[in-house]
Amino acid sequence: MSRLLKLAQKFNCFYLNGLLKGDCRPFVVDGHQVGLVSQNVIEQLLKYPEVFHIRAPEHGKQNIVELNPAFRDYNTRSQQVDRILREFREQGMFVALKGWRDECYDVKSSVSGSLLKMDRSATCLFGVRNYGVEINGYVRHPTKGLCIWLQQRSDTKQTWPGKWDNMVSGGLAVGYGVHETAVKEAAEEASIPGHLIKNLVSAGCVSFFFESERGLFPNTEFVYDLELPEDFVPDNSDGEVQNFQLLPAHECLERVFEPDFKTTSCPVVIDFLIRHGIITPENEINFTQVIELLHVPLQSLYTYRTPTTPSAAATNGGNGSATTPNERQDLSGTISTNKSIENGKL
């Protein structure tokens, strides 16, 4: 197995290992699974039965964690969850909440759209899908060939302090579009001027499922490429970066194997190096496997549905049939939690 495949397995450690153990439970809001919750988080949620219901579905053995279906709208759900997260934070309950951001991510289902918002530091406790934007800043250097700008994150950042990272990256906050976020972050993090950001090219996305001591990270990063002139030097304006460095592509590939590179930023570098002919079927023995692990089928993981609508469930209805024709269109990938296997849904 190549070191690149080993690295791809590392940033997919939950996808390839944790997920298969089946210890996590679906997190269900308004009848739709929007995340996965591990046992240590469930233990704490049990203290708030008025907000989180731990219940067994009809005809199934696996518990699910359900946000009280009596919370019927976005604002109520967001406020109720926020209240408890702030209590956890005050109690110093989870490492993840030490990085409280005062910036919210939307929690969506593939069917219903936005169901609530949650501080971005907390989404990893609920295994909520994360969307971000990353920009590969590169230079076609006359003598060094293809070169890539990397940033070193500030030592004061809440997450991955001091680690090397892509030139520009940022989460998709509530209310911002994808391209809009890319342009905003390019200005904030690297002071890319307007006449250069015009060259920004959308280049796809990468998806992977990482787990750390903070929690679960089912991440999708929208990827942009930005060719920069040889004489341009990025300059940070928001205090989140302490250094920028321009590396020849081959040195950049070596850099991702070093421990001071942010693990969850490796996929975007690897994808760039694949798309630009640096990593090829000739020099990478696990070429197709690595590419597969840059695009794991995240939207197929969260397929659990409660058997009935919340209102019907309140009157103890439900026929145990968890699959509707509409759900099949979500099955654009694979697996599945244990629940799906027990139901024989696949």
Added chain:
Amino acid sequence: MSRLLKLAQKFNCFYLNGLLKGDCRPFVVDGHQVGLVSQNVIEQLLKYPEVFHIRAPEHGKQNIVELNPAFRDYNTRSQQVDRILREFREQGMFVALKGWRDECYDVKSSVSGSLLKMDRSATCLFGVRNYGVEINGYVRHPTKGLCIWLQQRSDTKQTWPGKWDNMVSGGLAVGYGVHETAVKEAAEEASIPGHLIKNLVSAGCVSFFFESERGLFPNTEFVYDLELPEDFVPDNSDGEVQNFQLLPAHECLERVFEPDFKTTSCPVVIDFLIRHGIITPENEINFTQVIELLHVPLQSLYTYRTPTTPSAAATNGGNGSATTPNERQDLSGTISTNKSIENGKL
């Protein structure tokens, strides 16, 4: 659902539908699953019990189709299978064999390497993974912007006659490397001269699982981009192409939705348009789903292993444990045939 997602579901029709029905059986050679066989093929294979064993594994309900484990080497296996395929062909048994190519593909397992070779027209009967190479020939036109060369396949081609296709494409035949195949096909199909083929850039791969009346197509296409000068016109030299056309990128996107475009070549066009910023998160509502369906986890589908080595099986050994630590590294994707579910392997 966008029309692009509908198209991605079309070229993944087996991945999203047929696979889930569980009607196909693992095709096992030397203890390793190398393919999937549908019921109509199994019915014919039953007539050759000296070559194909239809057997139930220990502790399982699902039949598997196993190549006689007494055939211990590459040449014996290749000859035995070839003999029967030629009988099928003479009997006019399968549509697929009408396109007999006299060109073989290797049948490999992810663990053991090449196990046998088989005429490329027959691999779809056994659901054997197919590897090909495709080249996007493009021009940065001063007035029309990004333009893409398409070829129209000859009306006399065995498969997809007369359909529109990528500028250059070809299967990975036994004995040829990936880059080598790309250069060879570029010369044969489009007469790309040496000074231009130097600009060929490896750009990744796409994987999808299509089914047609001919059989099953778990395809992986290694993708190359080739920028061409405005005044270059491809010219066919092997009689396999009847026309070339240069289309602005947006017209090329429209073309893939037309019925005269080869369905299994759409993924490469779509991947190109995504990588070059024509299809973006802003103009494609199912952006992440489409990208996922360009990279379905094919290497995770064929995980069935016979419980024992062929020699041990011959003495009726076997402990029923089908999963070894080594197999876990194949699980870079998803599911899986019904067999995996029955075994609770995931």
